[in-house]
Amino acid sequence: MARAELTRLTGNGGGPNCDDDDCPNVYRDEADGGIIVQGEVSNSFRPPAGEALVKIPENVLREAVRALGW
Numbered sequence: 001m002a003r004a005e006l007t008r009l010t011g012n013g014g015g016p017n018c019d020d021d022d023c024p025n026v027y028r029d030e031a032d033g034g035i036i037v038q039g040e041v042s043n044s045f046r047p048p049a050g051e052a053l054v055k056i057p058e059n060v061l062r063e064a065v066r067a068l069g070w
Contacts, residue, residue, distance in 0.1 A: 005029065006036060009067040010060050024056040026064035035064075 006027035024039040039054035047053050 003027075005031065009064040012063075024054075024060045026056070026060060028068070 007030055009026045009028055011023065011025050024037075027036040027038070028034070029036060037054050037056055039056035039060075042053040042055045044053055
């Protein structure tokens with residue numbers, strides 16, 4: 001999947017200036033409505049094969065929820 005196929009839900013809420021798209025963000029896959037999260041890798045526990053844990057700031061998640069109108 002290419003980034004062009006995703007709708008960025010966060011990063012426009014007046015947060016810190018992020019260069020090179022390296023800040024935590026939340027995206028929506030328009031093909032199936034799935035939510036994709038970009039964040040700092042977390043080693044809290046070992047997830048099942050094929051999955052990963054990421055940590056994002058609360059304000060990023062709140063911004064995504066607002067963008068979706070939830």
